[in-house]
Amino acid sequence: MLEVEAVQAKGRHAPLIERTSFTVEVGELILVQGNSQLQRSGLSLALTGRLRPDKGTISWDGSDKRKTLRRRSSLIDSPRVNQMEEHMRVRDYAAEMLSYMPHKMLKRPSTEQWLRDHGLEDLDNLWEEQLTPDQRIRLVVALAGQEKRSDLLVFDTPSRHANHTATWLPRLHRLARNEEHPRAVVAVVPRISTSWHGLTARIGETAPKPYVPSGLPLDELFTPRTAQEDLS
Structure with a gap:
C-alpha cells in the first residue's frame, strides 16, 4: 500500500506540493488532480522517491525510506524526465527503456521481438511526432507493464496524449488489476473526469479516500459518455 500523509514540498517562488494526503492499495487505480505540470511532476517524483518532501511522509508497505520507494516504484512517461524525446523513433525509445529493466535471461530480447510480442509492431518504424494518442498510450502502458519489480506505477499526466x-484510463485500470502482477497505479492529471467513480485525490487536499469496494469491474467505476463531455 502507498500511504501519502500531509506531504508538502517547497518550490522556488511558490509551494511545489501543497499539503496532500491519500492512500492506494495494490490492485487499485487512483486519479490525483494537480493544476500545473510543475505540481504534477513534483508529486510524481516524490511518490517514486526521486524528490524529498519538506514535510509529511510517503511510505510503501509501512516503510518511509526513499530507497524503498525507488526500488518498488516506476515513474512512467514524465515530461522532461523520461518521456519519449522529439525526433526519436519508437524502436530506439523502447530499446532505451528496456535497457533499464532487469531480465531473467542473460540475453535481453530484441526490441523488434518485444514490439511484436506486445502487438506494437506497427509502431516500430514511426517517429515520435507520427504517433497518434492511442499509439502513445499503448506504448507507454506496455513499457510500464514490463516493470516486473515495480508494485507502484506512477503516470505523470497521461491525459496530455489524449482528448478524453x-x-x-481503461488501460491503466487493467494494469492495476493484472492477475499475474497486480499493482497500485497512480495517474496524476490536470482534471478528473466526472465519468470516473473510483479513487480520487487532489494536490492540496487531505480528505480521507472515499470507500470503493474492492474488485468492482471497470464499467461500474468508469462510465464515459461522449468525448466532449469527457475531456481530460
Whole structure:
C-alpha cells in the first residue's frame, strides 16, 4: 500500500506540493488532480522517491525510506524526465527503456521481438511526432507493464496524449488489476473526469479516500459518455 500523509514540498517562488494526503492499495487505480505540470511532476517524483518532501511522509508497505520507494516504484512517461524525446523513433525509445529493466535471461530480447510480442509492431518504424494518442498510450502502458519489480506505477499526466479519459484510463485500470502482477497505479492529471467513480485525490487536499469496494469491474467505476463531455 502507498500511504501519502500531509506531504508538502517547497518550490522556488511558490509551494511545489501543497499539503496532500491519500492512500492506494495494490490492485487499485487512483486519479490525483494537480493544476500545473510543475505540481504534477513534483508529486510524481516524490511518490517514486526521486524528490524529498519538506514535510509529511510517503511510505510503501509501512516503510518511509526513499530507497524503498525507488526500488518498488516506476515513474512512467514524465515530461522532461523520461518521456519519449522529439525526433526519436519508437524502436530506439523502447530499446532505451528496456535497457533499464532487469531480465531473467542473460540475453535481453530484441526490441523488434518485444514490439511484436506486445502487438506494437506497427509502431516500430514511426517517429515520435507520427504517433497518434492511442499509439502513445499503448506504448507507454506496455513499457510500464514490463516493470516486473515495480508494485507502484506512477503516470505523470497521461491525459496530455489524449482528448478524453477513455483513451488511457481503461488501460491503466487493467494494469492495476493484472492477475499475474497486480499493482497500485497512480495517474496524476490536470482534471478528473466526472465519468470516473473510483479513487480520487487532489494536490492540496487531505480528505480521507472515499470507500470503493474492492474488485468492482471497470464499467461500474468508469462510465464515459461522449468525448466532449469527457475531456481530460
